[in-house]
Amino acid sequence: MTRNIDRREFLGTVGSAGAMLALGSVKEAEAAKKLGNIGLQLYTVRDDMKKDFHGTLAKVARIGYKEVEFAGYFDNDANVVRAALKMNGLTSPSAHIGFPVLGKQWDKVIEDSLTIGQKYVICPWIDEKLRTIDGYKQTAELFNKAGEQAKKAGLQFGYHNHDFEFPPVDGQVPYDLILKETDPKLVVMEMDVFWTEHGGKDPLAYFRKYPGRFPLLHIKDMDAKKNMTDVGKGVIPWKTILGKRSIAGTKHIFVEHDQPAEPFASIRDSYRYLSTLNV
Numbered sequence: 001m002t003r004n005i006d007r008r009e010f011l012g013t014v015g016s017a018g019a020m021l022a023l024g025s026v027k028e029a030e031a032a033k034k035l036g037n038i039g040l041q042l043y044t045v046r047d048d049m050k051k052d053f054h055g056t057l058a059k060v061a062r063i064g065y066k067e068v069e070f071a072g073y074f075d076n077d078a079n080v081v082r083a084a085l086k087m088n089g090l091t092s093p094s095a096h097i098g099f100p101v102l103g104k105q106w107d108k109v110i111e112d113s114l115t116i117g118q119k120y121v122i123c124p125w126i127d128e129k130l131r132t133i134d135g136y137k138q139t140a141e142l143f144n145k146a147g148e149q150a151k152k153a154g155l156q157f158g159y160h161n162h163d164f165e166f167p168p169v170d171g172q173v174p175y176d177l178i179l180k181e182t183d184p185k186l187v188v189m190e191m192d193v194f195w196t197e198h199g200g201k202d203p204l205a206y207f208r209k210y211p212g213r214f215p216l217l218h219i220k221d222m223d224a225k226k227n228m229t230d231v232g233k234g235v236i237p238w239k240t241i242l243g244k245r246s247i248a249g250t251k252h253i254f255v256e257h258d259q260p261a262e263p264f265a266s267i268r269d270s271y272r273y274l275s276t277l278n279v
Contacts, residue, residue, distance in 0.1 A: 008149035022268035035242065038274050039093070040219060045263045049074050051221070054084055061088040063268050064275065068117075069216075069254045070095040071124070078115035085116070093252050094120035094190070094216060096160065099127065100146035110153045114192030116118035118218060119205055120252075121150055122190050124160040131164060136174045158216065160190040166199030175201075179210055190216035191248070192256075193241060203241055212249035220256045230266050231255055232273030243279045 040060055042049055048056040053074050059130050060068060068090055073081050085092055095118055098111050123143070130139050140233035147157035159182075179189070191214045196203050208216065221234030231238065242253070253273070260266035 001122060007090050033276060035252075035277060035279060036253070037066035037091075038064070038271060039069060039252055039254040040065045040267055040271075041096075041254040043071040043096070044255070044257050045164070045262060045268055046071065048085075050265060054087075057084050057088050059089060059264060060267070061090055061265075064271050065255075065267075066090065067099075067252060067254070068092050069122075069252075072096075073112075078112040081115050081264065090117055092118055094118055094122055094158075096124040097121050099123055100127060102142075102145060102149065105233045106146065107151065110150060110155060113155055114153060118155070119227070120156050120158050120188070120190075122158045122216070124159050126165075128186040131174065133170050133172060133177070136169075136177050137181055140178050142185075143178070143182050143187045147183065151186060156188055156215075157186060158190050160216075161192050161195055161217065162196045163199035166196070175199075179213065184210075184213060188216070189214050190218060191216035192220075193236060194218070194220040194228060196220050196224055197236055204244055207244050207248040211247050213247040215251045217245070217250050217253045218256050219253050219270070220258075221270075228258060230257060230260075230273075231270035232250070232277075233269070238274075239279050240278060242277065245279075 030236060042060070044058055045060065048059075049233060053076055057068070066089070070081070070086070070092060076084070079094075095113060095116070097113075100106055100109075100123055100201070109121060117241060123146075126136075126139055130136065143157065144158060150157040159178065165178070189210075191203060191206065192201050197204070219231055219237050221229045221231045221238075223229045223234045245253075253274075255270045257263070257266045257270070
């Protein structure tokens with residue numbers, strides 16, 4: 001049997017539902033606050049950034065992200081980038097800047113980072129030609145020089161790993177070699193947790209061995225077949241890993257997915273998972 005609902009009762013029902021949704025949003029925000037500001041590596045939405053730089057940043061902000069890490073500025077100068085961030089209530093603590101080439105090009109990288117308000121400039125890749133023991137040692141030396149120049153400008157240089165740094169080369173693990181050969185005051189690590197796990201290593205072991213060396217983390221999940229997936233949909237024990245972030249010295253975390261089928265669905269699902277994670 002059905003009954004008629006008058007306007008006052010209908011509005012009351014809608015109001016209650018709205019309040020419940022609002023309460024859910026508040027709880028989600030409170031949980032996210034416990035974890036800190038959740039960031040996004042914009043490489044995940046790179047195709048959208050190419051098409052609509054400003055609109056994509058707005059969509060990212062509406063999902064709930066507060067921080068973004070750039071992987072290119074898509075022909076926008078640093079002042080435009082800074083204004084776009086401010087307009088959307090975003091900050092950018094860091095950017096991937098390619099392999100450091102010292103000189104005028106490096107000076108420009110530092111200048112742009114300072115204009116945007118970043119604190120970290122991150123090298124995300126080592127060329128395959130340099131993946132020998134001597135090459136890694138030369139790279140570490142270059143990283144120290146890049147880090148010294150960054151520090152003089154008030155920035156921090158860092159390196160982001162993949163999985164190629166973990167198989168031994170001539171009896172040495174390249175990632176360990178980089179950590180040992182670089183000055184902790186000049187070079188920090190942005191650990192990509194997925195690629196570390198994919199390379200067969202335990203992120204927590206590195207946290208314990210090199211405490212405070214990992215101020216930034218890349219957060220993406222791995223399924224049972226070692227494929228990349230959205231955060232919370234795989235097998236990586238995020239509660240355990242993120243629960244030890246104080247040992248790692250982590251200040252910023254960035255969600256990333258290299259090849260998402262639906263980029264915005266992916267970053268939305270990852271944000272929802274992390275925002276409800278009690279760590």
